[in-house]
Amino acid sequence: MTQQYGTIVIGGGQAGLATGYYLQKHDQDFVILDASERIGDAWRNRWDSLRVFTEARYNGLPGMSFPAPPHSFPTKDEVAGYLETYAARFDLPVELGVHVDELDRNGERFLVTAGDRQFEAENVVVAMASYQVPKVPDFANQLADDIVQLHSIDYRNPKQLQDGGVLVVGAGNSGAEISMDVADTHPTWLSGRDVGTVPYRPDSWFGRYIGEPFVMRVLFHQLFTTGNPIGRRLRPKMLSQTGPVVRVRPQDLAAAGIERVPRTVGVRDGRPMVGDDRVLDVANVIWCTGFRPDCSWLHLPVFGGEATPKEPVHDRGVIPDEPGLYFVGLFFLYGLTSSLLAGIGRDAQYVVEHIASRPRGTRSMPKSMPVSAGK
Incomplete structure (x- = not known):
């Protein structure tokens, strides 16, 4: 039998839970579907030494502060535990182990298929990050079989590596952090x-009391949004390039004995080759080369914008061409905090207010957009 709901939220991470919080506040009938075995697994299943880049005081979801010293930087397991506690505290209806295979229309309603189960709803909120599938260059399969290859999503700790050198490909935040993690035991x-x-250390006095408050509260959350011209100009650039490294400094890399080399451009004799034509005789390669979107399960024409063809065409997460369909959790959905614990609540509130204002039983949009969550 097809299960019926007013709203289905696909994804039970921070975006889905924040959306659920506001749906509950508006007394909506909803369910949250998540493929994981346990709430918080998207954080729990990352490398062991991972810590968030923002202080605990900025990491609370709506209705519940993060339970840690305000100037601490929580571990990935602490974040996972917080999400699990959050869902339990507000008794959010999360169904775990439900992997969504298809999202399509069924007349005036949406049809969600997950294995042999089907769900229908007037509204669907896709609550997920911008990128889901690990990305590696095509020449990765040309590396010799005796080289251990891992993507950052699969890396946990140096014990996974064999003796010998390690090439970390990708010099953004993940690459910098993981290279520091392996440098104690491997060249x-x-x-x-x-x-x-970033021009300050987050854990310094300046970072704690001046840098982070200004960056998080003023720049990222208020100024860098699609609600003002500077944010609209910045957004396409941010979607296409890697942001600055937050925690690791060049002097930290040098002190750890990590050698910086140009981009990895190919393979020669089974070994990775970098941009200055050097071939590195390493035993391990860790690809910190990011992710690509995968919405092949979403059978609705919501993609194809000129500026960002791989992103859904939306207005603050509202899909104008598919009334009742929404996104929360995408990078720079509305502002630079849209994918962060610190900012996801604002987008979730905006979307839920839009849902609550829709005429029921039709594909109509509300006559006016909600404004209370626009700050």
């Missing part, structure tokens, strides 16, 4: 262009 090379660093 390490970090490959990729220098993307720069």
